Amino acid sequence: MxxxxxxxxxxxxxxxxxxxxxxxxxxxxxxxxxxxxxxxxxxxxxxxxxxxxxxxxxxxDPLARRLANGRSQIIGVFTYEKVFPVAQRTFYHRFLLGIEEAAEAHDQDLLLFTSAAGRRTGRSGEVRTIYAGGENKLRLADAAVLLGRDDIPAELEQLCAEGYPFVFIGRRFLTDGREVPNVAPDYAAATRALARRFAALGHRRIAYLGADRTLPASVDRLAAIATSGLDVHLHFAPVTEIDGTLLHRLLDTGVTGLMLENSEYAERVDGLAAQMEAGRDSRLSVAVAGLTEEDSTPWSGFTVPGRRIGHLALEDLLARLEGAPPGCRLVPCPAAPGRTLTAVPPGHS
Missing domain, CATH: 1.10.260.40 (lambda repressor-like DNA-binding domains)
Structure with missing residues (x-):
C-alpha cells in the first residue's frame, strides 16, 4: 500500500x-x-x-515582498546583558520605548535578539555575544541598535570591519580609540552644568558616588568634574556598600554635597541620612547625575532623555541604510530642579 x-x-x-x-x-x-x-x-x-x-x-509572501526592495524592513535590537522583562523605572525602559515608537512611525518591524549568554563575563555577569557560532546573527535584520553596560570590543571591531550598520546607545570605543556609531546622553555638558549649580549655592567640597569609574558615561562625568573648580572626593562602590560610616566620614572631611550616579544611590543615601544620630547637623545637599524620566522629584540633578535617544538611534540607522555616513550624536540632558540641591548652611566652610 x-x-x-x-x-x-x-x-x-x-x-x-x-x-x-x-x-x-x-x-x-x-x-x-x-x-x-x-x-x-x-x-x-x-x-x-x-x-x-x-x-x-x-x-x-511578506518576506519576499520586502526583499524585492532589497531590505527586510526589520531592525534588530541586541542587548549584551539581560534587560527583560523591563520594569517601568529601569534605565532601559525609555530607550526601548523610543526605539519601538520610531520603528512604528517608519513602518519597520523590530527583532529582539535574546539568545543565551555566552561564556564571557562582564560587569553585569554573563554577557551575550553577537557572533555565537562564529556568524553575525544580526544579519537577520537590516541593521541593529545595541544596548548594554557591557560590550565586547572585538565584536564591535568586527561589525565595523564588515560594514554592518549598527548604532550603540551610549558612547563606545574601539581598541584604537575610534568611537563607534552611537547616540548618547551628553553627560559631560550636563555634569558641568550641575557642578556650576553646586558652586553657585556655596559648595566647595563635594563627593561623587558611583558604581564603576571605567564606564564611558562615568569617564565623561569625571572629566567634567575635574574642570569644575570644586574639591571632589570620588568613591566608587556598589550601592549596597554605601553606609552611614561613609557618610559620617565625608561630613568629617568637610563635604557639603553629594553628586550621585543615579537615583538608586540617592534613595540609599536618603534612607541612611534619616538613621544618622540625632542632634548632629548631618544634612547633605544631594543631586543625581542621571535621573531616568520616570524618577519623580524631589531629586535635583539632570535627566537622561531615553525616549528621545531611542527615537534618534533608530532614525540614524534608517538614514545609514539610505546612504548617510555613520556618525555619533550627543543628546542634551535636561536639568531637574528638584528640592535636594540646596545652599550651604551659614557657618559651613
Missing part, C-alpha cells in the same frame, strides 16, 4: 506563476498588478488577474 502525503492541507503555496498561466499574462504583469503598480495594464486584465488570485487562494 502506498500512503500519500497529507492531501490538500499539504499542497504547495499558490505562486504568481500559477496566476500568470491561468490568466494568460506574464508573471511580471501579475507582480505589478498585485503590488498595485499596473497603471499601464488594461483594467479588464487587472480585474481578471485579481479574480484568479482570489479564487486560487493566493497569499503574498
Amino acid at each position: 502506498r500512503i500519500s502525503g497529507s492531501g490538500r492541507s499539504a499542497r504547495r503555496r499558490v505562486s504568481q506563476a500559477d496566476i500568470a498561466r491561468q490568466a494568460g499574462v506574464t508573471q511580471a504583469a501579475v507582480s505589478m498588478i498585485l503590488r498595485d503598480r499596473a497603471d499601464s495594464i488594461p483594467e479588464a486584465t487587472r480585474q481578471r488577474v485579481l479574480t484568479i488570485a482570489r479564487d486560487l487562494g493566493y497569499r503574498a
